[in-house]
Amino acid sequence: MLNTFSRRLALGIFLLGWQLFTYCSGYAQSLLWKIEGNGLQFPSYLYGTMHVRDKRVFEVSNIVIDKFESCYAFAAELALDSINPAEVMALLKSNTSVSLKSLLSKRDYKRVKKVFKQKLGIELETVDHLQPVHLLTLLQENDLMNPRTGGVEKFLDQQLYDNAKARGMYTTGLEDVKEQLRALSSLSSDTQALMLIEAVKNLDKVEAQSDKHQKILVETYLKGDLEGLLKLFKNEEIPELMKTQLLDVRNLHMTQRIVALIHKYSTFIAVGAAHLPGEKGIIQLLKDKGYRVEPIPFQFDGTGFERLVNSSRHKSGQVSITPASFTVPAQETLDSKEITSNEKEWIVYKSQNGKYSVKFPEKPNETKNEVEGKISYTAMVIKNGGMKSYTASYLRGGGSLEKNISEKIDEALRQFNGKVTKQKDITVQGLKGKEIVIEVMSMIEVTLKIFGNNEITYSLSYSRMLSDTDTQDREIFFNSFQLLK
Numbered sequence: 001m002l003n004t005f006s007r008r009l010a011l012g013i014f015l016l017g018w019q020l021f022t023y024c025s026g027y028a029q030s031l032l033w034k035i036e037g038n039g040l041q042f043p044s045y046l047y048g049t050m051h052v053r054d055k056r057v058f059e060v061s062n063i064v065i066d067k068f069e070s071c072y073a074f075a076a077e078l079a080l081d082s083i084n085p086a087e088v089m090a091l092l093k094s095n096t097s098v099s100l101k102s103l104l105s106k107r108d109y110k111r112v113k114k115v116f117k118q119k120l121g122i123e124l125e126t127v128d129h130l131q132p133v134h135l136l137t138l139l140q141e142n143d144l145m146n147p148r149t150g151g152v153e154k155f156l157d158q159q160l161y162d163n164a165k166a167r168g169m170y171t172t173g174l175e176d177v178k179e180q181l182r183a184l185s186s187l188s189s190d191t192q193a194l195m196l197i198e199a200v201k202n203l204d205k206v207e208a209q210s211d212k213h214q215k216i217l218v219e220t221y222l223k224g225d226l227e228g229l230l231k232l233f234k235n236e237e238i239p240e241l242m243k244t245q246l247l248d249v250r251n252l253h254m255t256q257r258i259v260a261l262i263h264k265y266s267t268f269i270a271v272g273a274a275h276l277p278g279e280k281g282i283i284q285l286l287k288d289k290g291y292r293v294e295p296i297p298f299q300f301d302g303t304g305f306e307r308l309v310n311s312s313r314h315k316s317g318q319v320s321i322t323p324a325s326f327t328v329p330a331q332e333t334l335d336s337k338e339i340t341s342n343e344k345e346w347i348v349y350k351s352q353n354g355k356y357s358v359k360f361p362e363k364p365n366e367t368k369n370e371v372e373g374k375i376s377y378t379a380m381v382i383k384n385g386g387m388k389s390y391t392a393s394y395l396r397g398g399g400s401l402e403k404n405i406s407e408k409i410d411e412a413l414r415q416f417n418g419k420v421t422k423q424k425d426i427t428v429q430g431l432k433g434k435e436i437v438i439e440v441m442s443m444i445e446v447t448l449k450i451f452g453n454n455e456i457t458y459s460l461s462y463s464r465m466l467s468d469t470d471t472q473d474r475e476i477f478f479n480s481f482q483l484l485k
Contacts, residue, residue: 029223029224029225029226029295029297030224030295030296030297030298031047031048031049031221031224031273031276032045032046032047032048032063032064032067032224032295032296032298033045033046033047033276033283033293033294033295033296034046034067034292034293034294034295034296035262035286035291035292035293036291036292036294037290037291037292038289038290038291038292039263040262040263040291041263042266043266044071044258044261044262044265044266044267044268044269045067045068045071045267045268045269045296046258046269046271046276046282046283046286046293047064047068047268047269047270047271048224048226048271048272048273048275048276049156049157049160049270049271049272049273050156050218050221050272050273051155051156051157051272052155052156052218053152053153053154053155053156054214054218055152056218056222056300057156057218057221057222057300058152058156058159058305058308058309059300059301059302059304059305060298060300060302060303060304060305060308061298061299061300061301061303061304062303062304062307063296063298063304064298064304064308065304065307065308067268067296068160068163068164068268069167070266071169071265071266071267071268072169072170072265072266072267073169073170073171073172073261073264073265073266073267073268074160074161074164074169074170074171074172074267074268074269074270075171075172075173075174075257075258075261075267075268075269075270076157076160076161076171076172076173076174076270076271077157077173077174077175077180077254077270077271077272078173078174078175078176078177078180079171079172079173079176080157080158080161080173081161081165081171081382081383098189099128099129100112100124100128100130100132100135100193100196101128103132103189103190103193104193104197108197108200109124111197111200111201112124112135112196112197112200113125115139115200115203116135116139119139120138120139122138126418131189131192132189132192132193132195132196133187133192133195133196135196136192136195136196136199139199139200139203152309156270157270159308159309160268160270160308161270163308164268170265172261174253174254174257174258174269174271175250175253175254175257179250179253180250221273222300224297224298226273226276226277227277247274247275247278247280248280250275251275251280251281251282251285252280252285254271254275254282255282255285255286255289258282258286259286259289345361346359346360346361346476346480347359347360347361347362347363348480349363349364349379349392350484351377351379351392351394353377355483355484355485356392356394356458356481356482356483356484357480357481357482357484358379358392358460358477358480358481358482359476359477359480360379360381360390360392360477361381361383361390361473362381362383363381364379364380364381364390364392365379365380365381366378366379367380375395375396376393376394376395377393377394378391378392378393379391379392379393380392388462388463388464388465388473389461389462389463390461390462390477391459391460391461391462392458392459392460392461392481393458393459393461394452394456394457394458394459395456395457395459396455396456400454401432401433401452401453401454401457404450404452404457405433405434405450405451405457408448408450408457408459409434409436409448409450412436412438412446412448412461413438418438418439418440418444418446419438419439420436420437420438421437421438421439421445422435422436422437423435423436423437426449426451427451428449428451428458428481429481429482429483430483431451431452431453431458431483432451433449433450433451433452433458434449434450434451435447435448435449435450436448436450439466444463444464444465444466445463445464445465445466446461446462446463447461447462447463447474447478448460448461449461449478458481460477460478460481462474462477462478
């Protein structure tokens with residue numbers, strides 16, 4: 001689904017944050033900070049992350065993992081398993097009267113088109129309706145998310161989030177994707193287009209310096225040197241409005257939510273390091289509210305590396321210091337496991353009203369929707385921040401099977417803004433239907449199976465990145481569907 005594209009654009013906002021440091025002074029060289037005082041019953045921890053897959057940022061000390069595992073809750077900038085693709089796509093789109101082609105000269109449009117095809121494998125026409133600043137984030141993410149040295153499968157924030165889910169911790173986000181995307185959309189379309197074309201025009205120069213730039217950036221981060229990171233970026237020419245929206249406004253909102261959270265649970269808070277320093281940074285905002293925020297020195301000595309990347313297999317002896325009287329909301333206590341070919345680790349979901357069962361890699365979220373008098377019931381699992389998703393739904397009544405199938409396909413094409421690459425007739429459990437495959441922006445593949453009779457229509461949907469060639473889980477999901485008597 002477009003969950004994956006949404007996640008990539010959200011990551012782009014993270015990456016922009018690295019270019020938006022505010023002035024700070026007197027900060028100790030640490031990325032890990034302890035939050036106490038002001039009526040707190042137990043300490044919480046603030047950790048500055050770098051949104052990359054570079055192995056070096058994962059080679060943390062055991063100190064970091066100990067503090068992480070001592071907490072009852074985990075908060076990232078985003079709740080990475082709860083992205084709403086329809087909502088995101090509505091926010092990404094430009095005004096219907098504005099397209100990138102109308103904002104750029106023919107020469108500049110051709111130049112951007114060439115870069116997107118060469119660097120990202122994306123045809124520009126398929127994303128022409130998106131706001132230019134979101135296209136810029138894709139270029140920036142493509143650069144920083146591909147490590148110059150050894151890399152790991154997930155970016156750091158995603159690894160921490162998945163580890164927290166695997167440990168049964170209460171997980172949440174300090175923002176929703178709507179707030180992040182709207183922060184970027186604060187600039188006019190003309191300004192966004194200018195930023196995009198300038199980035200494309202100077203791409204060769206930027207790429208020639210990128211190896212050296214990333215080396216210095218990561219090395220400074222590994223020192224925990226907030227002031228050093230500031231010195232690297234304080235001369236960046238960033239529009240003041242964007243700077244205010246992406247840092248100052250977001251820091252204020254995130255701090256307010258941190259305060260509410262840490263009075264309920266001992267919480268490990270992981271946000272981009274750019275949000276920590278400065279007079280309007282999260283550290284100072286917490287101090288202004290009366291909390292003691294003190295650094296916990298550590299070295300990137302690699303002692304906690306295995307515990308970080310294999311958290312579900314390396315359970316700590318640490319015990320949460322949050323009082324047992326605090327309970328986690330039921331919808332957020334689902335155990336999470338990595339996608340695996342071992343079908344035994346999957347759970348069997350039974351829909352009593354829909355009279356069917358299907359296997360999911362973890363307990364799904366359930367929703368009920370009514371549109372034009374038709375009621376649909378949906379169960380969904382989103383894995384790895386949208387890298388893969390699994391959806392099962394059914395619709396009772398509402399017309400003939402052929403009509404329902406046609407409407408479902410049209411709805412999917414409108415939502416995904418993709419193209420049908422395959423289509424065939426199918427029979428599932430004796431029910432006739434259609435299977436279609438939709439390709440979205442040369443990045444995502446959605447396989448949709450719709451089948452049923454004139455009384456009830458079922459649909460199964462599976463999405464993945466095209467670069468992900470492991471589709472064994474797709475077969476597990478689709479082949480597990482069973483009708484119940």
